[in-house]
Amino acid sequence: MSVPDLTDVFRAEHGRVVATLARRLGDLDLAEDATAEALLVAVERWPVDGVPPNPGAWLTTVAGNKALDRIRREGRRDAKEAEASLMASQLVPEPAPDAGPIEDDRLRLLFTCCHPALALENRVALTLRLLGGLSVAEIAHAFLVPERTMEQRITRAKAKIRQAHIPYRVPASADLPGRVAGVLAVLYLVFNEGYLPSGMVSRTAGPDAAAPVAVKSELSAEAIRLTRVVAGLLPEAPEVLGLLALMLLTQSRSAARVVDGVLVTLDEQDRALWDAELIDEGHALVRRCLAIGRPGPYQLQAAIQAVHCDAVDVSMTDWSQIVALYDQLRVVAPGPVVDLNRAVAVAELAGASVGLDLVTPLADALDGYHAFHATRADLLRRIGRIPEALAAYDRAISLAGNPAEIAWLTRRRDSL
Amino acid sequence: MTMYMLSVHHDGTADFESKTMEELQPVFEAVDRFNSELQEAGAWVFAGGLEPIEASTTVDNTKGQALVVDGPFSESKEFLGGFWVIKADDLDAALDWAQRGSAACAGKVEVRPFQGDTESL
Incomplete structure (x- = not known):
């Protein structure tokens, strides 16, 4: 198996393994370290023995054993409890996937990483590290900050979770809408940073920061992957579906959007380069949102993108529908940026x-x-x-x- | 359980001293109600309001001889006006109390965990 394949497996499984161990051990640091050790074992063993049929379960078991080793070695006074908790959880089968999506460990971890008591930039860093499985170096590179800065952000965020006892659970249903919105904001920020990197940070970053780049596709891909996970866990939350649709429809144009390092605006893009599969999936999600009938900012932005993607040629764009959608957006999420985008659509209709x-x-x-x-x-x-x-x-x-x-x-x- | 300090800081802008007792009465009553809620829920550990910053005295005995100085130790415009010490399961529970406390005392509330293992509380 080649190295990139392993990277994909690791990224896909990282969040699940850390999340499961964090619940069993009650210790995020230990869960992360043990997962890293298990990945090292996998790097040695899998190319020789082959990838196990259930890589996630394999990694969770190996990481659990590594964590136990560490607990025993350090002679921690909670060693016996942790051991018992791990043993018990290995005897008891994992809950069936249909046991209630809300109980998924990754969802708990996501709500912890995106807790409002953490600074936004720290939420982003922690989410990418723990759930995305990106290395500190990769995250630092993506946000054009020195690696030690990113390391500090992650260390600080984990310290605060531990010291302030930020809970490791899905919030009560009364708090859920607000907290989901916070999670989606983090995911959308990650996506946008990948889709249209600001490059702003590079001007103030240290000498080891990378140069600005036009697109950082690994960040957008990661945001889409994590949003898919959330959409799978909260399938009835229309804003989650809306955000996923918005990302997919935006992403569908990525091949046409930058040519030879120069941005190509929507009206001048070669629409043959748009990704029809992503557009289909995005349209299907927008239709699901319409059926649910509880519009929100992400859903409306997705619907606007869907109208753009419907036009085979820019001249066929249904601008009146776009203006109507911006009118709705102004009601649910008023602000000058929405007004600006609406004005662009109005200019197409009225001059x-x-x-x-x-x-x-x-x-x-x-x-x-x-x-x-x-x-x-x-x-x-x-x-x-x-x-x-x-x-x-x-x-x-x-x-x-x-x-x-x-x-x-x-x-x-x-x-x- | 963890112990949290919910502290209320004054920065001089609210200007409580210029308010009459009648104007402050609703705040006192709201804080009383909040205190009762804390006690009924078993979250109450301790609480108190502090006299104005002018009433403070600073003692420095770090260099072998105690030095007593009139006033606060720092010249900051902000000062602690009062605080609650509460027990809560986790930060979410503490933040929930803080929201209610902030509304009651009409001031910003800072939530800070106490050090140490407080699981047995």
């Missing part, structure tokens, strides 16, 4: 000057946001106000962090 009238009042709220200036520049360009368009492109370029976006904006400005 660039109408769009510009909607964009102008947003200047105060969005002055530091590169997309505001890029949108304004494009609308000004379309109605022939070239000097103002040039100035707006300059402002957008100075604020943008992603290299592909900077290249596109520069090309646009220079063509004027």
